[in-house]
Amino acid sequence: MCPSEDKYTDEGRMEESSPSKAVVPLAIVTVVSVVCMCATAIVVATQDNGSASAPLGSGSGLSNLNVILNVGDTDFATRGPPAGDNPCAGKKLDLPNIECINDAIDGKPQAGANVTKGYKGDMEVDVEPIDKPYWQSGLCPVNVHWHLGAEHYSLGEYDEAGKGPAADEKDDDHRRLAEEARLGYQCRHYDENDARFAMPYEWKHCVGMKVGETYEVHWPHSAAGSCGTVNQYQTPFYDGVFCNLDMDTLVTLGAQDIANNVGVQAQVFTIVNDETYYYPDLMRGMVVDGAMGSDIAYYTGSTTGTSRDNTICSQYSPITWQVDRKCHMVSASSFDKMCADMKAQRDDMSDDLYAHGSRVLVADEFAADNGKRLLRA
Structure with a gap:
């Protein structure tokens, strides 16, 4: 129970002849009132165990003001914005795959390519990739998705010597996806005797993911996206790229116009169960922090995925690729937070909450000869 305010009011009247002595009771009134109001709010919130509306200062001039308390699970909120029109829905432009015949794909180099230092493809092109951060060229990210293993190849980082966890028979989601999705190259971080790579993580938002596995994350960017609006992120990513x-x-x-206005960031990770490697904003783009995002390969290529190989090629080309040549460790919670953020978008991104298969490495004859390597300070 809170003490009656009348008690202090009466004492205040008794001391009216001494203003200096009246200050202390008045201060006590203020402190006790605040404490009581907080206690009342806490009681209401505790009873509800979620969002609660607590009366503030009942009986006072603030009696109609409520304090909204949320003491429920606020981690990884997935509530999206209000429903509304999506101007990007169905905006994908249909450019069907074609045979990888030199005359047919002339000027349409493919991805993912070898990004090892010094590598250049054999296809001669007269187009240059964007060699500065995309935002400086007016592009924004319109999607995020990832592939099982790496689609690109970087000798000593993600290559044929990399390794990862064997499919666990008890892990139905991961085993199913591993059977359905082609595994690309893996990083060299994995150590089955290190708990960081072996300790299971309780996934709440991503589907079929595995601690210790390698994933290549792609952030498609476009100058024709619905940049800066609630409709910026789209699945499929083509809707975001061609929105406007x-x-x-x-x-x-x-060709140069296209390469100047459409691009993809790519970064390769090994997932660890270690919060030391937590990055909370993975959805927004490549992580640039110290060695992360500092050694970048730039070239022009195409869209990827397992519907293309070195027999069937993509016509979505030439687009800029900016690929981190190094493999990095990132926490499982970073990915799960990204999936939660994806769920909170206006467009339904559920088809990108799991790993897609990796395209086979592009043959030299279909890879552009304009590759360059830049080190970011």
């Missing part, structure tokens, strides 16, 4: 671009306009653009 129609086919009539696309056919008027030159």
Whole structure:
């Protein structure tokens, strides 16, 4: 129970002849009132065990003001914005795959390529990739998704000598995805005797993921996206890339125009169960922190995925690729937070909450000869 305010009011009247002595009771009134209001709010919130509306200062001039308390699980909130029109829905432009015949794909180099230091493909192109951060060229990320293993190849980082966990028979989701999705190259971090790579993580938002496994994350960017709005992120990513671009306009653009306005960031990770490697904003783009995002390969290529190989090629080309040549460790919780953020978008991104299969490494004859390597300070 809170002491009656009348008690202090009466004492205040008794001391009216001494203003200096009246200050102390008045201060006590203020402190006790605040404590009582907080206690009342806590009681209401505790009873509800979620969001609660607590009366503030009942009987006072603030009696109609409520304090909204949330003492429930606030981790990884997945509540999206209000429902509304999605101007990007269905905006994918249909450019069907074609046979990888030199004449047919002339000027349409493919990805993912070898990004080892010094590598250049054999396809001669007269287009240059964007060699500065995409935001400086007016592009924004319009999607995030990832592939099982690495689609690119970086000798000594993610290559044929890399390794990861064997499919666990008890891990149904991971085993199913491993059977359905092609595994790309793996990093060299994995150590089955290190708890960071072996301790299971309780996934709440991502689907079929595995601690210790290698994943290549892609952030498609576009100058024609719904940048800066609640509709910026889209699945499939093509809807985001072409949100404000129609086919009539696309056919008027030159190869350099396309490479200047569409690009992908790529970064390769091994997942660990270690909060030392937690990055809370993985959805927004490549991590640039110390060695992360500092050694970048730039080239022009195409979209990827297992519907293409060295027989069937993509016509979504040429687009800029910026690929981190190093493999990094990142916490499982970083990925799960990213999946929670994806669930909170206006567009339904559930088809990108799991790893997609990796395309086979692009043959030299279909890889552009304009690759360059830059070190970011």
